[in-house]
Amino acid sequence: MKALKNEKILITGPMGQIAFPIAVELAKDNEVWGIARFRDGSKRQHLESLGIRTRSIDLANPGFRDLPDDFTYVIHLAAFIGPKPNFDRALTVNAEGTGLLMGHCQKARAFFSMSSCSIYAAPQDPYHPVKESEALSGEALPYSPTYIASKTAQEAAARLCARLFNLPTTIARMNVSYGPNGGLPAYQFDAMLAEKPVQVLSDRPSICSPIYQDDIVAQVGGLLSAASVPAKIVNWGGDDGVDVETYCRYMADIVGIKPEFERSPHGVKHTVTDNSLRKAIVGDCQVKWQEGMRRMIAARHPEVKLKG
Amino acid sequence: MKNEKILFAGLTGQIGFPLALHLARDNEVWGIARFRDESKRKQLEQAGVTTCHMDLGRPDYANLPDDFGYLIHFAVYQEGGLDFDEAFRVNAEGTGLLMAHCRKAKAALVMSSCAVYALPQDPNHPVKETDPLNGPQSAHCPTYAVSKTAEEAVARAAARQLGLPTTIARMNVYYGTYGGLPPWQFEWMLAGMPVPVQPNRASVCSPIHEDDINHQVGGLLAGASVPATIVNWGGDEAVEVRTYSSYMAEITGLKIQFQEAADDPLAARTVVADNTRSRELAGDCQVKWREGMRRVIAARHPEIKLRA
Numbered sequence: 001m002k003a004l005k006n007e008k009i010l011i012t013g014p015m016g017q018i019a020f021p022i023a024v025e026l027a028k029d030n031e032v033w034g035i036a037r038f039r040d041g042s043k044r045q046h047l048e049s050l051g052i053r054t055r056s057i058d059l060a061n062p063g064f065r066d067l068p069d070d071f072t073y074v075i076h077l078a079a080f081i082g083p084k085p086n087f088d089r090a091l092t093v094n095a096e097g098t099g100l101l102m103g104h105c106q107k108a109r110a111f112f113s114m115s116s117c118s119i120y121a122a123p124q125d126p127y128h129p130v131k132e133s134e135a136l137s138g139e140a141l142p143y144s145p146t147y148i149a150s151k152t153a154q155e156a157a158a159r160l161c162a163r164l165f166n167l168p169t170t171i172a173r174m175n176v177s178y179g180p181n182g183g184l185p186a187y188q189f190d191a192m193l194a195e196k197p198v199q200v201l202s203d204r205p206s207i208c209s210p211i212y213q214d215d216i217v218a219q220v221g222g223l224l225s226a227a228s229v230p231a232k233i234v235n236w237g238g239d240d241g242v243d244v245e246t247y248c249r250y251m252a253d254i255v256g257i258k259p260e261f262e263r264s265p266h267g268v269k270h271t272v273t274d275n276s277l278r279k280a281i282v283g284d285c286q287v288k289w290q291e292g293m294r295r296m297i298a299a300r301h302p303e304v305k306l307k308g
Numbered sequence: 309m310k311n312e313k314i315l316f317a318g319l320t321g322q323i324g325f326p327l328a329l330h331l332a333r334d335n336e337v338w339g340i341a342r343f344r345d346e347s348k349r350k351q352l353e354q355a356g357v358t359t360c361h362m363d364l365g366r367p368d369y370a371n372l373p374d375d376f377g378y379l380i381h382f383a384v385y386q387e388g389g390l391d392f393d394e395a396f397r398v399n400a401e402g403t404g405l406l407m408a409h410c411r412k413a414k415a416a417l418v419m420s421s422c423a424v425y426a427l428p429q430d431p432n433h434p435v436k437e438t439d440p441l442n443g444p445q446s447a448h449c450p451t452y453a454v455s456k457t458a459e460e461a462v463a464r465a466a467a468r469q470l471g472l473p474t475t476i477a478r479m480n481v482y483y484g485t486y487g488g489l490p491p492w493q494f495e496w497m498l499a500g501m502p503v504p505v506q507p508n509r510a511s512v513c514s515p516i517h518e519d520d521i522n523h524q525v526g527g528l529l530a531g532a533s534v535p536a537t538i539v540n541w542g543g544d545e546a547v548e549v550r551t552y553s554s555y556m557a558e559i560t561g562l563k564i565q566f567q568e569a570a571d572d573p574l575a576a577r578t579v580v581a582d583n584t585r586s587r588e589l590a591g592d593c594q595v596k597w598r599e600g601m602r603r604v605i606a607a608r609h610p611e612i613k614l615r616a
Contacts, residue, residue, distance in 0.1 A: 087441050091461060096535065099465030121445065136392050137445045137454045140426065149441040152454060153461030159396060160404035160462045164469075230401070 004221045005029040010071040010105060012036065012059070013078030014052060015043050017182040018114070018174070018216060022075065025217045027051045035067065036078060059097030060089065064104045073224055074105045075112045079151070081144050090146035095153035102161035102169075110168045110227035112220065113158040116151050117175045117235065122269035126205050127241065129274035132173070132233045142266055159231045168227035175237025175273045178292065179213025180299035188244070189251050189297060192259050193304075198248050202263035206244035208270035209237030212292035215285040222282035237273035238292075239285045244270065251293050254307050309526045310334040315376040315410055317341065317364065318383025319357070320348045322487035323419070323479070323521065327380070330522045332356045340364075340372070341383060364402030365394065369409045378529055379416040381406060384456075386449050395451035400458035407466040407474070415473045415532035417525065418463040422480045422540065422579050423453045431510040432546065434582035437478070437538045448573035464536045473532035475589075480542025480581045483600065484518025485607045489576060493553050494605060497562050503553050504575035507568035511549035513578035514542030517600035520593045527590030537589075542581035543600075544593040549576060556601055559615045 007030045014023040014034030026032050027050055035057040038044040044054050055067050059078060080093035102111055121135040138148040155171050162169035178185040188198045200206050215238070226232055245261060252259035287295070294306060312335045319328035319339040325348065331337050332355045340362035343349040349359050360372055364383055385398035407416055426440040443453035460476050467474035483490040493503050505511055520543065531537050550566060557564035569575050595603070602614055 085440050088438060091464060092535070095461035096465045096468050099462075099469050103469050133393055135390055135445070135450060137450070140440070140442045145440055145442070149457055152457060153464075156396060156400035156458030156461040157465040160401050160465065161469075163401055164404055164408055164466075230397070 003029070004073065004224070007031070007072045008070065009033070010035065010074045012076045012101065014047055016077055018177050019075070019077040021179065021181050021213050021217050022220055023047070023052055024050055033067070033071070059101065060092045062097065062100055062104070067104070069104055070107060071105055072109050073112070074101070074108050075220065075224070076101060077114045079114070079154070081147050083144060085145045087146050087149065090150035091153050094150040095157040098154050099157040099161050102158065102165060102167055106165035106167050108167060110170065110224045111158070111162070112224050112227070113154065113169060113171045115155050115171050115173045117173045117237065117271050117273055118148055118268070119152045119155070119173065120271050122271060126207050126270070127272060129241065130235070130271045131274045132235055132277060139269065141268060155233070162229050162231040166229055168229055169231035170223050170227040171231050171233045172223055172236040173233070173273070175209040175211060175235065176270070177213065177216060178210050179296055181213060185210060185247060185251070185293060186296055186300060188248055192248065192252055192257055193301070197260040197262035198244070199262050199264060199267055200244055201267045201269065202265050204269060206268070206270045207241050207272050208244065209241050209273045209275070210247070210289055210292070211236065211238035211285060212287040212295070215287055218286065219278070219282040226281040234277045234281065235273035235275055236278060237275060238289060239275060240289055241272035242289050247289060247293060250290060251297060254294060255297065255304050256307065309378070309529070312336070312377040313375065314338065314378045314380060315340065317362075317379070317381045317406060319352060320345060321382055321384070322484065323482050324382040325486050326484055326518050327521055327525060328352060328357055329355050338373070338376070364406060365398040367402065367405055372409070374409055374412060376410050376413050379407065379410040379413050380525070381416065382419045384419070386452055388449055390450055392451050392455070395455035396458050399455040400462045403459045404462040404466045407463065407472055408470060411470040411472050413472060415475065415529045417529050417532070418459065418474060418476050420460050420476050420478045421452070421456045422478045422542065422581055424457045424460065424478065425579055427577060428579065431512050432580060434546070434580045435540070436582045437540060437585060444577065446573070446577070447571060460538070467534050467536040471534055473534055474536040475528045475532040476536050476538045477528055477541040478539070478581070480540065481513040481515040481578060482521070483515055483604055484521070485604060490515060490552060490556070490601060491604055491608060493549070494556050497553070497557055497564055502565035502567035503549070504569050504572040505549055505566050506575050506577060507570050509577065511576055511578045512546050512580050513549065513576070514544070514546055514581040514583070515552065515597055515600070516541065516543040516593060517595040517603070519595050523594060524586070524590035528586070531589035539585045539589060540581035540583055541586055542583060543597060544583055544587070545597050546580040547597050549578070552597060552601060555598060556605065559602060560605065560612055561615065
């Protein structure tokens, strides 16, 4: 698998759950820059202390004057996600912002744009592994009504700019990410630890393809090397489909707590991803979900004793 | 609009065709399309339009001038089937590449659709441009709503990237000599077929007549801006499908039958457009719906005697 070394890399939204471990890892062997709004100055200092150069930039209205334009790779993970129905803001940041960023970085060898499997129309059969060519039109998420429409819009902008600037691009549709730095399973575990129920759908199994942080960090370079014009669109999930209830019961079991589930027809419809394309590019995942969930709990909750 | 050099994409469609003929009277109009209907191409050429074959998904602009004063883009991929990739290639990427070719223009008008709106709970609620997106998949063309959302995203991004003043107009229900939902519904009545309607939802819409399109296009182009102006484009009167269909039956002495069928692709799910913004930019509509429907029937069926 391709490891990035001695490159000049721009990462957007570097404090994010997925971005932060990538930024930290890449900063070891590369010149890494991070842009975000940095409303929290201490986070910015933390990045700087790790050797990451930072600039404060709002993608809705970006001033690129202080940002170099000679990055060799760009990893664009910043996204607007919020509970309010402000569609104009969401499209301004996620679609227009992505386009303007690609315009600024058009000299790069490759551009990576993060997308989401939630843009797929949920297949009737929840076990059906979704291919990249399948139907779009995801239902609005209950916690962020603008997310699906604006991530679909972001893909459109990235697809255009790949062709407009002849900028090799990878659009990766993340399934469920998790690890020491968070993610849905991490938050579900925290809920169980606080004796709160985990929310699941009442009329549909919640099967997903969780991918562990270390696999994400290890695969990003390979996905960048597969960037193309027109843009390469690839699912990014773990190798095994697993039901939310199954992995929650597993997590509860290894720490000796009792899981509770709250069933409702309203909630996130997960999908299982067909990973053929990703596997062809970067190979298999290294971390099985059981092992990943153990590692995640050990890292986030060292006070909790894990059963064998 | 007078003495302008206009590039018109998608001028063989029901909306584009009469508008292109109208504009060709006083302007230098160039038209690009796939021209699958040779007779339409001839008619356009006879009206003084310079035509040029173009597939917007795979455009070759080498032989097309780039000194247009205005771009009017009504072309759309609207096939049945599930080719989302092609829908994005044409509607999203194609729009951006076309705008880039016309970057020197004074303004671009990009046609979108009220199909991008999430259906409001109250079918009589006039949707504003800021209302929630995430339109439902339509049965007649599953790729339509999502790829028009993608087209808007690209037009927004390209407007800012290129500094090209842009208006994105969300068409409600169009009707005119060459088609639109009400004329087709009339054809079904004439053939003795029932008009399919949604069973559990009033199909209230804002139909706009061809003549109003012709009158308003200049105002909408004059309202183009960076970032893009987004504007609903519909008639000023809200009317239910059953109401106008019954009127068309009444003035022609036809019997009308409605067939309630939620899954029928021809049973339209419609919204009412809030026209505050379009009225500011382009003024009020001149053609009342009853008058407009009379005129359309008279133009399409001169053999039918209309009752008062």
